[in-house]
Amino acid sequence: RSLAAQARRDLEALRQEASRLKARKDSLEEILSHRAYTAESVKRLFSALEHGQASNLKPVGVLADFVDVEAAYEKAAEEFLHEELEYVIVKDWPQAVAGIDFMRSDLDGRATFPVHPEPGEEVPAIPIPEPAIGPATGIVARLSEVLHMTNGLTHAPAALIPRLSRCFVAQDRAAAQRLATQYPDFYFLLNDGVCYHGHAVSGG
Numbered sequence: 001r002s003l004a005a006q007a008r009r010d011l012e013a014l015r016q017e018a019s020r021l022k023a024r025k026d027s028l029e030e031i032l033s034h035r036a037y038t039a040e041s042v043k044r045l046f047s048a049l050e051h052g053q054a055s056n057l058k059p060v061g062v063l064a065d066f067v068d069v070e071a072a073y074e075k076a077a078e079e080f081l082h083e084e085l086e087y088v089i090v091k092d093w094p095q096a097v098a099g100i101d102f103m104r105s106d107l108d109g110r111a112t113f114p115v116h117p118e119p120g121e122e123v124p125a126i127p128i129p130e131p132a133i134g135p136a137t138g139i140v141a142r143l144s145e146v147l148h149m150t151n152g153l154t155h156a157p158a159a160l161i162p163r164l165s166r167c168f169v170a171q172d173r174a175a176a177q178r179l180a181t182q183y184p185d186f187y188f189l190l191n192d193g194v195c196y197h198g199h200a201v202s203g204g
Contacts, residue, residue, distance in 0.1 A: 041110055045107060048102075059090050059099065062089065067085065067147060072146075076143075081161070083112075088114075091116050095115075096115055099111060131186070138178070168188050180197055181199065
């Protein structure tokens with residue numbers, strides 16, 4: 001009986017883990033599906049590079065390659081940063097200019113080329129009054145606290161993605177709406193990807 005009870009507990013634990021992994025898989029597949037049709041100009045850029053059409057342009061990768069998000073916030077972060085995740089990271093300003101020139105001359109579309117920061121490089125931030133984090137204010141966390149840069153961008157300055165440094169995860173729509181009008185310089189994001197900013201709400 002003891003062995004049978006233990007087996008039932010183990011089975012239940014495995015079922016819960018399988019359910020968690022399936023939810024994570026579904027979330028990742030949704031994100032990949034979304035990115036598959038939103039990054040056409042970037043896909044054309046990398047396809048052209050693979051065929052040697054811009055030998056002077058050597059990007060480091062897209063921003064999505066450098067981002068690691070806690071599982072609970074993957075969908076929200078992808079919805080909020082969908083444009084930024086397609087930014088094409090380059091090593092210096094001449095590479096950024098080369099990228100723009102190539103997009104204008106040979107490709108149909110637009111792309112953004114952030115410059116890979118030097119170690120220790122920091123951009124001074126302009127102080128803006130911001131809300132406190134906690135149940136009393138309706139803010140769960142800063143998005144930058146649950147999203148981490150990797151692969152060489154670990155110490156990137158916040159100015160590399162300005163919207164990231166000004167985004168908070170809100171506990172519900174009522175809190176997000178209230179905070180957005182009180183703090184119009186910031187973004188208030190929900191777990192489902194809906195975002196409140198000033199007197200506007202975005203999502204889909």
